[in-house]
Amino acid sequence: MSPVSERDVRVSECGPAALRVSARLGDRELDWRVVHGLSRRLSERQEPGLIVSIPTYESVLVEFDPTATTVAAVAEHVRQLLRTIDPGEPLETAPRTFVVPVLYGGPWQDDLDEVARLTNLDSEEVIRRHLEPSYTVRCLGAPGGSPMLDGPDFPVPIPRLASPRASVPAGVVSLAGRQATIAPATSPGGWRVIGRTPLSFLDLAREPLVPYLPGDVLRFERIDEDAFERLSGLALVPDGTMTHTPATGARA
Amino acid sequence: MSMSGTLRIETAGNAVVTDLGRPRGPAMGLPTGGASDQYSARVANILVANDDDAPIIEATAFDLSFVAEVDLLIAVTGAPMTLLVDGVERSMWEPVSICAGQHVVLTEMSAGLRTYVAVHGSFDVPLLLGSCAPDTGVGFGVRLSAGSRLDVRTSIGPVVNPYFDMSLFNLGVLVPYFGDDVVVKVTDGPDEDEFAGTSGRLFQAPYTVTEKSNHIGLRMTGRLPVRTSTAEVLSRGVPVGAIEVPPGDELVVLHRGRGVTAGYPVLAVVTPVSLDDLGQARPGQRVCFRHITVEHAAQDVREWRIRLQQLRRRVAAIYSALGLAEPLGIERRTTDREEPRALQRL
Numbered sequence: 353m354s355p356v357s358e359r360d361v362r363v364s365e366c367g368p369a370a371l372r373v374s375a376r377l378g379d380r381e382l383d384w385r386v387v388h389g390l391s392r393r394l395s396e397r398q399e400p401g402l403i404v405s406i407p408t409y410e411s412v413l414v415e416f417d418p419t420a421t422t423v424a425a426v427a428e429h430v431r432q433l434l435r436t437i438d439p440g441e442p443l444e445t446a447p448r449t450f451v452v453p454v455l456y457g458g459p460w461q462d463d464l465d466e467v468a469r470l471t472n473l474d475s476e477e478v479i480r481r482h483l484e485p486s487y488t489v490r491c492l493g494a495p496g497g498s499p500m501l502d503g504p505d506f507p508v509p510i511p512r513l514a515s516p517r518a519s520v521p522a523g524v525v526s527l528a529g530r531q532a533t534i535a536p537a538t539s540p541g542g543w544r545v546i547g548r549t550p551l552s553f554l555d556l557a558r559e560p561l562v563p564y565l566p567g568d569v570l571r572f573e574r575i576d577e578d579a580f581e582r583l584s585g586l587a588l589v590p591d592g593t594m595t596h597t598p599a600t601g602a603r604a
Numbered sequence: 605m606s607m608s609g610t611l612r613i614e615t616a617g618n619a620v621v622t623d624l625g626r627p628r629g630p631a632m633g634l635p636t637g638g639a640s641d642q643y644s645a646r647v648a649n650i651l652v653a654n655d656d657d658a659p660i661i662e663a664t665a666f667d668l669s670f671v672a673e674v675d676l677l678i679a680v681t682g683a684p685m686t687l688l689v690d691g692v693e694r695s696m697w698e699p700v701s702i703c704a705g706q707h708v709v710l711t712e713m714s715a716g717l718r719t720y721v722a723v724h725g726s727f728d729v730p731l732l733l734g735s736c737a738p739d740t741g742v743g744f745g746v747r748l749s750a751g752s753r754l755d756v757r758t759s760i761g762p763v764v765n766p767y768f769d770m771s772l773f774n775l776g777v778l779v780p781y782f783g784d785d786v787v788v789k790v791t792d793g794p795d796e797d798e799f800a801g802t803s804g805r806l807f808q809a810p811y812t813v814t815e816k817s818n819h820i821g822l823r824m825t826g827r828l829p830v831r832t833s834t835a836e837v838l839s840r841g842v843p844v845g846a847i848e849v850p851p852g853d854e855l856v857v858l859h860r861g862r863g864v865t866a867g868y869p870v871l872a873v874v875t876p877v878s879l880d881d882l883g884q885a886r887p888g889q890r891v892c893f894r895h896i897t898v899e900h901a902a903q904d905v906r907e908w909r910i911r912l913q914q915l916r917r918r919v920a921a922i923y924s925a926l927g928l929a930e931p932l933g934i935e936r937r938t939t940d941r942e943e944p945r946a947l948q949r950l
Contacts, residue, residue: 364794367873368902370843372794395631406630406841406864413841415630418876418902419909493839494863495741497633500839531839537742556732556744560632 353440356386361434363427368418371426374411382439383410384490388566389437390430399429407566408491408500444567448590449486452534453575453583454525456482456547464546467527471506479574481505482525482546487532487570496537496554497562499570503530516542523549525572534570536562550575550584563588609674609759611723614707616748617666621727624657626735630864636844637737637861640718640819640883642876643908644682647777648722650916651679651699653923653932658726659736661748663719668748669709674759676702677724677932683716683884684782697777699919701762715782716884724932725758740861763928775918778911785810786885788878789896789904793847795869802829803871806847810890811855819861822882823854824891829871839865845874857882875901877908 356375364372373390375383391407394414401421406413416426456479457464468475487501503510510527517540520526524535526543535541536553553562564570568590575583613619624645625638639645639662646656661668663685680687680696687694688709694700696719702708710719729736729746738745748754796803811826828849842848846858848868857874858866859882874882875896885891896904920934928934 365791365898366794366843366870367791367845367875368898368905369876370873372841374840391631403627404629404631408840408865409838411838411840413630413843415627415843418905422902423898491839491865492631492633493865494633494635496739500865539741554742556742559733561634561733561742562632 353438356434356437356439358431358434360386360439363430365423366413368423369416371414371416371423371430372411373414373430376410377439380410385439385441385443386434386437387412388443388491389439390433393433393436394430397433399426402426402429408493442567447488447567447569448564449569449571450564450588451571451573451591452525452549452588453551453573453579454547454549455575455577455580458548458577460524460545460547463544467510467544467546470510471508473506478506478546482527482532483572483574485571489564489566489568489570491566492560492562493533495535495539497560498533498535499562499564501532501570503527503532510544512542513544516540520545521548522554523551525549548580549588550580550582550586551588552585553588555587563590608725608728609672609676609704609756611676611727611754611756612671612673613748613750613752613754614669614671615750616663616668616752619661619663619666619668619748620738621659621729621746621748621754622662622737623659623735625737625860626733626739628733629735629739630841632733633864634733634739634741635820635861635864637739637819638735639720639737640860641682641716641720641780641880642883643780643880643912644718644884645720645722646912647697647915648679648681648720649726650912650919651681651697651775651777652677652722652724653919653934654722654724654726656912657735658722659729660723660726661721661754663710663721665713665717667709667711667713668719668721669707669711672702672704672706672708674704674756675761676756677760677763678702678708679722680710680719681722682719684714685710685719686712697779698775699763701760703762704759715886717886718883723756724760725756728755728757741863758933760931763923763926775915775922777915780881780884782884785890785892786881787892787894788882789875789894789901790845790847790872790878791875791896791898791901793870793872796871798831798833798869799829799849799871800832802832805829806872806893807895810892813885813887813889813891814854815887816854817885817887819859821856821858821862822885823856825854828853828855831869833869837867837869839867842866842870843873845876845879846870847872847874859883875904877901877904
């Protein structure tokens, strides 16, 4: 494909210290490649004054120090980098795959049944559809680097809980709208929980704090309660690299 | 000359050790965090010849007291409190020498919300991605309570007469206004057009800060702008200072502890300088928003930074005149940052 042109993006000011760059190629996969490609180039180039970029699905927020650069200079830098991006190329040529074991239902059976009711499927079919795809990690979200995924193939989006829970444990596997995720840390949550992984994702002694990056692939695998106990607290590692090892410095 | 020592907390109603935040955090799903009033935090560190981003104590709303187990040079800034050293009142916003064994009490916060205590040499605390700022999301950080001990990296003998309230300093520190009505400057948000016809309400009447406000964001009641578009927004990065109008009856202003992504349109963005004022806003306080341009907001930040640089130079000149430059490390200003130690959880 041809490189990204100015017509393909919208650059919006967010005060004197941030810009939002939204891709508008009209294709969700291409938009995602553009904003993540831009974010990677920004972090490789170490331009003075640039602090960090936050890429998500179809936009990236670029944060900078207004005493070291200007909105105009950052916008121009972004335009130059966009010209080096070919949206036809995949973000990762060799993505790693992570297999996430999940105990479906259990303490979360009520949420699972509710998702079944909302989608007019039975709960076994909800689980089957959740297990079916290979999910690309779209971006890292809160809390603590949650892998944000495109949701499974359901007939309707899943509404959030009317009243979010004050605390949901680390490892819960959840759904909302057309999105899916897994929580690396205990936190409040308004998403519907359909199960939980016994593995630990977060390691505060490591950088990045979670083992996967945007562009990597996740697959879910159904386990029973015995396997949940056996795997409890082990660290998530890429498929085929090594066996699970106990997490270091991770929150229980 | 210099040696390390300990500061022992006696009471801490709501206090943590923090710094200017974790700028790399948002790339990994962690909020920026750090001191809610960055100006006061930087001034505290500058007054004791620390790097601007050295770890300091942030006390929110409640009293704090501690015993120095070694000689210390401290500075207290931020929300006005009564500062007592062995029962003798001392001034905020200037360096204060504390002798080993003396009791330091901060009490009676009379306005604002957050008070900062910097100690020369700073504290030896765990770092996450280069910052000690607490992150409740991943359970990281140092929260202080009675009996907590903080290791101070260097001790420094009396710089100013520790027994009389007689300041040697005329540092010309600009002390922020901690009054009832806060004027908060904002620039246009990227999604202002989604509030067509009602975005101007933001500037027509004051808003009132509610009890549900914290370091993540402030919630305010008032006449709300109305979102006219109904399109579903995918999660995207939101700037610190973003003003949103979620369903319900409150305006939300995201502060430094904000989750890095959200799915609400951004109506306006509070300027970096005004975020410090909001970091001191109490529940019940009134806030008036005022619109400025992005160029104006950038100029405000540059002037703010220049004032801090000028203060650092004046402080260095005074310490040099007192013959203290060397023990305070002013002339060999190098990085004394240390590698992260074992990690600690809240």
